[in-house]
Structure formats: C-alpha cells, structure tokens
Amino acid sequence: MKILYYPGCTLKTDAVSFEESALLAFQKLGVELEELKRWNCCGTVFSFTTDNVMYHLAPLRNLLRVREEGGEAVFTLCSMCYNTLKRANRLFRDDPEKRDKIKNIMYQEEREYDGKARVVHALELLRDEIGLDALREKTGDRLSNLRLAPYYGCMLLRPDGLGVDDAEDPSVFEDVIRAMGAEAVDFPFRGECCGAYQTVEQPEVVAERTWAILDAAKGCGAHALVVSCPLCAFNLDKRQEITSHLHPEFESMPVLYLTEVLCLALGIPFGDRWRKEHYATVEPVLNRVLEVSGKSG
C-alpha cells in the first residue's frame, strides 16, 4: 500500500535516522511512504489561543496539499506533528466560524481545503492497517533478548479522545513492541512530559525530567527507551549529558526511535549514520540483538 508521508522539519535535519529507518522498515512491511510535495513546517505546536486563527494555517496548508495530491490520509512519524496536524484538522472541521475565516485568509490557494484528510501516526498504521499479527510474523524473535520501555510522551495521548489511545491507560505502543518480539516494559512515567520546548531556555529543568523518566524506566528493568518524537529524543537522549552532571550516579540509557527498533526487528542493518545521531550509546541494544541472531546462526 502507499500513503502520503509528512516528515516535518526535524526529520530532515537532526533526526535523519528516524526517517531513514522508517522508510526502510515500512518498505519491508509493504508500505510505500510517498513524501508529500510542497509540505511546510506544521508549526510544531497547536495554539490554544482562540482569537487568532493564523497559527492554524501552517498545519492546514499541509492537509490541503494532501488533498491536492488526491490523498485521503497523511502519515506522520513525529508525535508533535501528529498532534498539531490532527488538532488543526479537528478545529477546521468542528468550528464553522473559524473555518470560514481560515478559508478566506487562504484565498490565494488554488483550492479550498475540504477537511477530508485523515492524520495517521505510525503506531496507528502498524496497529490498524498492517496489523499486529502481520508484524509478529515478519519480525520473529530477533528482539527476544530485549526489554524495551515505550515512551509515549504528551502529544500522542493528549487531549483525551484525540490521541492514538486512552490518555491514562494506553496500550498500543506496548502492543507494537510485543508484536515486534521484544518484552514491553510498562513504566509509570511513559506519559509524563519530558519538558518539550523548555529545553531551549531551561535545559537543567529538562535534564531533571530526563532523570526522572529514565530512572523510572530503569527501575522497571528496561534496557532502552523507545520514542516517536525528535524532541522527546533530544530531551531524553542528548540532555543526558546535563543529567549526568546533576546526578553523578546516573548511568546512560539508550533512546531509540520506534522505526529504528522496527528495523532491528525486521533484520534491517542499523545505519552507521544513525549511531552518530545518538548521544547515549546504542551498542548495548545492538549487542543484545546480535546475541540472538548469533544463537540462531
């Protein structure tokens, strides 16, 4: 199957491993991710301000592009893009007054957006379209030596009713990890905020969150954290540098993208370039995968 794919800014610059691993993994699963033409930055965050619709133009323009290319769904990897696109879409569909205003402002577009694009996150595609059974079949036991803690963060779950699963007790990420053959570690901080954009002006505050989240994951026996957002990745991975200053006893923990894990599960080699993008070394994870493949010869 083919689906239009929205990468978002960071996947082209600081999170190349996320995109590369995704393209490879989904191709092996029979899904062609066709990059949307003329996409623009979605704005990263959904604005809660009710009296200014300008903030919603960026995400809605992307959805218009989807419709212009004849698509009815757009695939995202980044949870922030997912949240922003989906919320803007819902606002456009549910609020006739704002919808009219936005259409007027976008008068220079060739077409009007009809509100019919659907925003799909990678986890949803794996669960609903590809199916967990198919995933299980294609991945085997390569990850059987791994205990992975999925980190949902905020944008995949909130607000209630918009996310990929129930905001307080989700299971889709754990289900996908299990379907990939690894043991899923359900740890209590899986939906706790990493600090997001506070990393710009208050990196120590974020580094404390990093400590709390990774400590909780370690406490539940996880070997690595799995994320689906380049900001979460930055905060939980790169900021470990500051965390180890604040907490000398802190031991680094690898933070991998969902699709990097998917590649490992599907037997796709882990890119060298990808290694370089990670701050905390991913060798422990790669070694565990090697152990299994070594045993099975």
Next chain:
Amino acid sequence: MKSAPQKKIGVFVCHCGKNIAAVVDVKKVVEEVAALPGVVFSTDYKYMCSQPGQALVQEKIREHGLEGVIVAACTPSLHEATFRKAASDAGLNAFCVEMANIREQCAWVHQGEPDAATDKAIEIITTMVKKTGLDRALVEDTIPITKRALVIGGGVAGIQASLDVADAGYDVVLVEKEPSIGGHMAQLSETFPTLDCAQCILTPKMVAVGTHPKIKILAFSEVRSLDGYVGNFKVAIERKARGVDWTKCTGCGICMEKCPTKVPAEFERNLGKRKAIYSPFPQAVPNKPVIDREHCLHYTKGKCGICEKVCEVGAIDFDQEPEIIEEEVGAIVVATGFDLYSRSNLGEYGAGRIPDVIDSLAFERLLSASGPTSGEIRRPSDGKVPQTVVFVQCAGSRDPEKHKPYCSRICCMYTTKQAMLYKHAVHGGQPYIFYIDIRSGGKNYEEFVERAQGEGVVYTRGKVSKIYQSGDKVAVMGVDTLAGKPVRIDADLVVLAMAMEPRASSSELSRILKIATGPNGFWTEAHPKMNPVGTTTRGIFLAGCGQAPRDVPDTVSQASGAAGKVISLFSHETLTLDPLTVEVDEEICAGCGICVPVCPYEARTLDERKKIALVNEALCQGCGACMIACPNGATVHRNFSKKQILSMVDSLL
C-alpha cells in the same frame, strides 16, 4: 335539538401574592371573565390556597349553588387536590373543579409583557370555562388490596423495611440475589461515628428477619417480571439453582470444609478465598450454602462430588433447577443498594492493576476481624504490615468531566473512620488522607473528624493526580493546596474511596418494574424534596442507596419511611382509584382491538365474547393514546372528551 342548560360556574382568580398580580391585571380578568356565558360569579383573592381562600370557594358554592369551580392560579400539580377537597366538603363533586394555570404558563413566563399576559390569562380561563361546563360529576371506584409486601433487596434498607411492615402485622416477601441477606453493611468492620461493630448491630436485625413468622426470605433469587397495579401486583421471582436442597440442609458446613476448590471471594473483595460451595460469611441468613457452577468441579469437569458424599442429610442436589415462584403482593419496596465504581476506570490511579491500591470496601475486609487477614492490616502484594497508608478521597466522585458528577456522601466519614481504625490496629503507622472537602454533616460527625485529627490522622487538602508502583512502594503524586506545594508520598498501601454507584442490575429491574432511573442510574423518586420514598408508580416505594448515596442512619430512616407508606396503604380495606381514566361506550365500540397494543400500560383488553374493548381502570394512567387510536370515538377520556377539548380550542378562535 334542545341543548343542555348552562352549568353555573364560579371563577376565583388568585393573585398568588405578587407572582401573578405583578404581571396580570387580576381585576380586569375578573371583570372580563364575569361576562362569559355560564359564569355566575367571579372574584379575585390574594392567596387562594390559604384557609380563607378555600373557605371562600366553599362559601360561594353554597351561596350561588355552583356546579363548577375554576381556580385561576398556579399549576394543578400543586393545589388541584386542595381545591377539589375544599369543594367536595362543600357538597360539589370534586371532578367539577378545575384549575386554570395563569402562573407557570402565563404570569411567570411573560413577565415583560403585562398587557399580553392579562389577555392570555383571560383566554386560558375562557377555555377552562368551556371545559368545566362539560365536566361530569365522577365517582371514585375502589379496588381490593392484597396486604402483603414485596421487598427487593436484603441489605440494611430491605431488612429494616421488612421488619417494620412485618411488625405491623403484614406478610413480607424479601427477595435477595446473594445467598445471604446483609448487603454491604455486613462487609463493614466498624461504623461511624460510634465505631460499633457493623456485624454486631446488623446481625440481630438479620436474625429477626430470619425468624420472623411474617417474613419469607427468598435468597439467591431475583425478580423476573411484574404485572398488575397497586394493591394487586403479581410478581414472578426466580429462585436460582443453588445445587443444595435448603429444606434438608442443616447449615452444618461440612461440605464447605471439604470442598477442594478455592476461588476469590466476592465478599472479601477478592482479597480472600471461598470454596466453590459456599456461604458468604459465617453469620449468613439463611445460613445455607450455594454451589458456584462456574467453578465447581462437578459442573465444569464432571468430577469430585465430595460435598455430596460428606453431607449427612443428603442435601446436595446437583440437578436442582431454578424455579419460578409467583407471589401476589399489594406494595413493593425497592431497596437494591449500591456498588462501588470500579478502580479500572481510573487510569491515572493504576487502572485497578496495582496490587497495593485497593478500594474502601476491600480495606474494610482487612480491618474486619472476620476478614481475610483476621483483622490484621496486611498488604495484598507481600503480606507485610503497611506503615504508611494513603487514603484518597473523591476517587471517581465529583468529577463531571469523566466519571460521576455527584458527591458520594459517605466517603469523608468512612475514610476518617478507616484512618482511625488503621492507627488503632497499627500503632506506629501513619495514615494520610488526601481530600478536597470534608463533608461531615450528620449527628456527631464533625466531632468524629476532630477526634481523628487529634489521634494523628494527617489530612492533606489536594486531589491526587497520579498513583504508580515505585519499587515495592506505591508513589502518590498529590498536592497540598493549603501549603501551596506539590506533595509526594511513597505509601505502603493506598486506599481509594471509590464513588458509589447504583447496582448494574437496576437498568433491567427498571424495565421490569416500570419505574424510572435518573441520569446517574439511581432510582427516581416521586419528588426529590416532598416525596423521596415514593415513585411515580403508586404502590412502589424506594429505600436506601439505590435511590441516592446515604449513610446507615439515613438508610434505616428512609426504610422505615417506605415501610410507613406500605403500612398506610395496607391500613385501608380498599383503595380508591383516580376516575380521570378512560371508559368505553359499548354502543359504539366495534371490537376492532386497535386500542389494545397501543396502551403503554397494558390496561386494555378485548372481551372476545362481547367483542368490545375493556379498560382496567387501575392500570389506566389516562394518557389518552387509546382515545386517539380509536377509529370511531368509542373510547372517551372522562372529563377530557373530544367535545370538551374541541370546544376549548373553538373558544380561542
């Protein structure tokens, strides 16, 4: 054709203080109305419902020989009965008295338009003059009463109601779906504010019920259907298959001792076990076991049968079938009680999967000397004695956004009690209560809370946001809104004061009994202030938490209240029926039978022999559906005839 002589009608226009008079020009109304054909007298008065107001009506009936009375005032649902009685005492048939609603339907809704409101008031009264002119004097029929009560639910409410009705000399059938009566109160350790042992104060009443010559307990049974009407109900009760012949069983308990199968005990909130053949607790009434067919090896695998072998009186009867028992009763008390909202609904508190996060009823079982740990407080996970216990109030209550919008009323008090009892049991232990408000409005309740604070219970004002497993402790993320700081406590045990909700079986029972439940599933009372024990169905009454959350004193009081209503009903030899129902003109009726399925109250039948439709006037609620359905107008609603309604409409055109 000579038309009937005009009835002499009197119109009394009420000011209702300022309610009507501030908007409607009552003097003008009186003047205009006096000129209507049929009106021989009209006047206004400040408060018609007062004694002098009623006396005025009576005086004028006598003075003018009135044959019809209209009181233009508030809604008939408030004072129609008042004026009917007053008129009747003065010799005028009650059903020739009408009310014209010029308050709720006129003055109150047109407060900005006094002229228009005055005109409308005149119009309303004009239509009522037309109706009243055609009203017939009606006689109230009577029906017999079966002086036997059905009580549904054997918790403390059902127990109290049964005892009161039986002590007044009437038979009671008490239906309880569990193997024993006692309800949730039997699960409690001690009750607030007296710290009485719950079982000690409840079991005397249970025994009284069990030995009362006038009370028949049908345990392990459920109501399946209800027919009839007040004084004359027919109820079908299913006695579920127990697998034990209770007429032979002596309650010796050997079968329970020898049974090899252990399953989590519902009575112990799954913290302890029971056997597949079981009685829920030692003081059970009736003290006879039932077999859980889902877990008993005989039923699941065709094996075992040890109970049958050891029973000395041969009471085990594996092939026992459920049976339907039919009873005839005159009144019903619905005392179905409550359940606790499930922890699985609160994802942020662990979704019910953290072993050391339990609900309040489970903690009661830990506190109870006859509980799964014999009254020792032990963590479900590892059996250790918890030194730090966090109690979380309002778990699921006061949450209109996601869970229950209402306050469950008893949790502040029982949490205080549980914290104190915990401290009594674990001397060095520290209880913390996270609360939003402390609601302690009952007698001696505030003093009880003060005592708890004095005994070292730490109250922290703030709603807990998240609870999670942290090592072998349970981390509680809360806040102290009074000190203005986020708070974290690593607890050994967390007790959630889960919201009270009505039994899941209420919705099916609602369909069977044809009484309503409200938006939160609780039974709907006849009037929230003036009649909290009645329902809109005559003869069916409510008691206990099935109607709304309440504590034991209020439950017992309400149960006695419901029993009082039953006793009052039974104190008559016959019951009078409201005559404002439907009648069939046998001359016109063609026996087509269309009216029968149309009636929502199943009040219509067809007499096959005479080929005419019949009305059961006790079941008929006067909704009028049959009157509309009847193709040749044979069905007439007394004092709401087509002629009357059309003449009312005509007068406005």
Next chain:
Amino acid sequence: MEIKIEEIRSDLARKIADISGADPAKCYQCGKCSAGCPMAQHMDILPHQLVRLIQIGKIEEVLDSNTPWICAACLTCSVRCPRGIRIAEIMEAVRQVVIRKRDAKRRLDLPGEKREELPPIAIISAYRKIVE
C-alpha cells in the same frame, strides 16, 4: 488583600477567559492540576493558585508570575481536571496577554552554538509558546 468586584470583572480577566475558552469560575480548587504538573516545583505560583488568583481578580499578580513561562503545555492538567477546566489553555492565554500588553519584543537567547545544537522542533516550539 481586598477583593474588589471591578477586578473580578476586569477586562483582562475576561480576556483571559475569552482567549483560553476556559471558565475559571468553575474551578473548585482541588489541586489535581498542580499535583500532576511536571513543572510545578519550578513555578512560583502553582497552576491551581493561578486559577484562584484569576477567580478573585488579582490579574497583575498572575501576569507577574513565572508560572506560564515554565509551563510545558503538556496538557496533563486539562486532561485530569474533574471539572473540565482548560488550565493549559489558561496558561497560554496569560502568556498571550503578557506578550500583547507588556512584552511584544520578547526574544529567545540563542547564540550560534546553542542554535546549532538545538533541533528545529525545539526552537520553533519555544518561539511559538514563549515568544509569540
């Protein structure tokens, strides 16, 4: 502290309610928002206290606090509030009022190496929430 009806009904109070789409009046101060806020320990006024100050009209104090600037817009508060108060949205409204009324020329401190190090998603979201 005096409670003044003009302050409770002030334009700024109403503006905050309008921009956020929230109804601060319905807050019963349970504190669940503050209890679950990941940034609470760094704030000078806790989220529920900020809502309280709006309820009693002390808007200047709200505009002076650092709370909305520490907020990470994670929405945990809004999702858990038993009365459905949109607290995260109120934070955004307060940020907007400060920016529009006091500080239209806010900037992020982003020297060269810092900008190099940060991924675009961080810079853009910081601009959107803190500067704009």
